[in-house]
Amino acid sequence: xxxxxxxxxxxxxxxxxxxxxxxxxxxxxxxxxxxxxxxxxxxxxxxxxxxxxxxxxxxxxxxxxxxxxxxxxxxxxxxxxxxxxxxxxxxxxxxxxxxxxxxxxxxxxxxxxxxxxxxxxxxxxxxxxxxxxxxxxxxxxxxxxxxxxxxxxxxxxxxxxxxxxxxxxxxxxxxxxxxxxxxxxxxxxxxxxxxxxxxxxxxxxxxxxxxxxxxxxxxxxxxxxxxxxxxxxxxxxxxxxxxxxxxxxxxxxxxxxxxxxxxxxxxxxxxxxxxxxxxxxxxxxxxxxxxxxxxxxxxxxxxxxxxxxxxxxxxxxxxx
Numbered sequence: 001x002x003x004x005x006x007x008x009x010x011x012x013x014x015x016x017x018x019x020x021x022x023x024x025x026x027x028x029x030x031x032x033x034x035x036x037x038x039x040x041x042x043x044x045x046x047x048x049x050x051x052x053x054x055x056x057x058x059x060x061x062x063x064x065x066x067x068x069x070x071x072x073x074x075x076x077x078x079x080x081x082x083x084x085x086x087x088x089x090x091x092x093x094x095x096x097x098x099x100x101x102x103x104x105x106x107x108x109x110x111x112x113x114x115x116x117x118x119x120x121x122x123x124x125x126x127x128x129x130x131x132x133x134x135x136x137x138x139x140x141x142x143x144x145x146x147x148x149x150x151x152x153x154x155x156x157x158x159x160x161x162x163x164x165x166x167x168x169x170x171x172x173x174x175x176x177x178x179x180x181x182x183x184x185x186x187x188x189x190x191x192x193x194x195x196x197x198x199x200x201x202x203x204x205x206x207x208x209x210x211x212x213x214x215x216x217x218x219x220x221x222x223x224x225x226x227x228x229x230x231x232x233x234x235x236x237x238x239x240x241x242x243x244x245x246x247x248x249x250x251x252x253x254x255x256x257x258x259x260x261x262x263x264x265x266x267x268x269x270x271x272x273x274x275x276x277x278x279x280x281x282x283x284x285x286x287x288x289x290x291x292x293x294x295x296x297x298x299x300x301x302x303x304x305x306x307x308x309x310x311x312x313x314x315x316x317x318x319x320x
Contacts (some may be wrong), residue, residue, distance in 0.1 A: 001250060005090055006266070007031035007257035009231065013039055013048035016075050017262075028267060030083050030090035032076055033148070033175075033231065033257045035127070036099055036308045039069055040315040053319070061319035062098070069095065070119060077121040082124035088171055089227065094148040099308040102129055108137040116145045118126050125173065129305060130157055135164040142168035148173040150231070151304045154297035155279075158214035158228070162221050173229040173255060176214045177304065178207040178245050184296050185286070190288050200283060204240060205277050206293075208248040213279040215251060227255050234259040241271035248274050260292035 008023060011034040023029045024295055043049050076093040084091025112126045126141065127148040128134045138147045142165050149161040152174055157265060161174045178320045179271045185206045189199045214229045233245035233256055241247070242265035246256050250273070258266070265271070277285075283293050 001252060002090070003253045004250060005227075005255045006246070007033055007092075007255055008263065009033050009074060009230075009233070009257040009259050010073055011093075012042040012046055013072055013075075014046065016045075016072065017310045020076070021172075023263070024079060024083075028263060029086075031080060031092045031255065031257070033094050033127075033229075034069075034073070035096050035150070035311075036315065037311040038221075039065070039072075040311040042072075042143055043068055043315060044318050047302065057289045058063065060315040065315060066115075068268075068300075070227075073102070073124060074119055074121065077119065077123050081121070081123055091123045092125045092146060092148075092173075093123065094127045094173075095119070096127035096148075096150065096308070099129070099305065099312050102131055102305060103133050105133045105136045105140075108133065112137065112141050112145070122146075127175075127268055129155065129308070130161050130174075131301070131305070134158060138172075139164040139167075142170065142172055144169075146170040147172040148175055148229070149173070151308075152176045152214065153181065153210070153300045153304075154294070155210065155217045157212040157297070157301070159217040159221075162218045162223060162226055165226055166221065166223055168225055171225050171227065171266070173227045174218060175216075175229045175231040176200070176211045177235060177300070178230055178233040178249070179209050179232045179236050180200055180207070180300050180304070181210055181296065182207040184300065185291065186237070189292050192291070197314075198285075202282070204237060204244070205282055206286070208245065208274070208276045209279045209282045210246060211249055212251075212276065215249075215254060219253065224253075227253060229255040229257060231257050237271055241265060244274065247271055248276055 008029045056067045073095045081090040097111045125146040125148040128138045129151045130149045139228045230249045242262045246266045
C-alpha cells in the first residue's frame with residue numbers, strides 16, 4: 001500500500017546489531033519507537049547493558065539512564081539514516097522526554113531541545129505526551145525538530161494534536177493508542193447486561209474503530225507532514241491473530257509501530273482484514289449499554305502517564 005509504513009516498537013542493544021539490521025535489510029520496517037517502559041525492561045533485564053553501566057560514572061541515576069539510552073537511540077538513528085535520506089516520511093527513531101516533566105511546559109521544551117541537540121541527528125523524533133502542557137510544548141518545538149505526539153486515545157485529542165503541529169517544519173507523527181481501549185471494553189462487557197451474541201459483536205472493535213476515526217480527523221486537515229501512527233498494537237486477547245491491529249489499520253499515509261511478534265505474523269502468516277463497525281454506530285451501541293467512551297479516554301490517558309512514570313521511577317531505582 002502506498003505511503004503506509006511499519007515501524008518496530010522495540011529497542012535493545014544486542015537486538016540493534018542483529019535482528020534489527022536483518023529487518024532493515026529485508027525491508028520489513030522503516031522506523032522504530034521507544035518509551036520509558038521499553039527502556040526499563042531492556043536495561044534491567046538485558047545482559048548487554050551490564051558492561052556499559054560499569055563503564056559510565058555519572059552523578060545520578062537519570063544521567064546513567066540517559067547515557068545508556070542515548071547510545072541506543074544514536075545507533076538506531078545511524079542505522080535508519082539511509083531510509084531517512086531516501087524518504088523523509090521514514091527512517092525515524094523516537095525518544096521520550098522525562099515523563100515526570102508533564103505539566104511544566106518550559107521544562108519539557110528545555111529537555112526536548114537538550115536531547116535533540118545532544119543526539120545531533122535529523123531522524124530523531126522527540127516524543128511528548130499529548131496533554132494540554134504537552135500540546136503547548138510540541139507546538140513550539142515542532143519548528144525545530146520532528147515530534148512524536150504520544151498517548152492519544154480519542155479522536156478529539158488526535159485533532160488537537162494535529163492543530164498543535166499544523167505549522168511544523170518537519171515530519172511529525174501522532175501516536176494513537178489502540179489495544180488499551182479494547183482491554184477496557186472487554187472488562188466492561190464481561191459485566192454488562194448484554195447477550196453473548198452482542199458481546200461477541202462488540203468485542204475487539206473499539207480500539208480500531210476509534211483509531212480509524214482519529215485517522216480521518218487528522219487526514220481531514222490535509223497536513224501532509226503529519227502521519228497518524230498506530231501504537232499499542234500488540235494484541236492482549238490470545239484468540240486474536242498477532243497481526244490483528246496491523247491488518248485492521250492498514251491505510252494510506254499512516255504508520256503502524258508494532259511488536260516483533262506482530263511483525264513476524266504479518267509477514268509470514270498474515271490474517272484477513274477484520275470487519276470493524278463504524279465509529280458512530282459502535283459508540284451508540286456502547287453508550288446504550290452504559291459504557292462512557294469519553295470517560296474511558298480520559299482514564300486511559302491518565303493511566304498511560306502513570307505507567308510511563310512508574311516504569312521510569314523503577315528504572316532509576318534500579319540504577320541507583
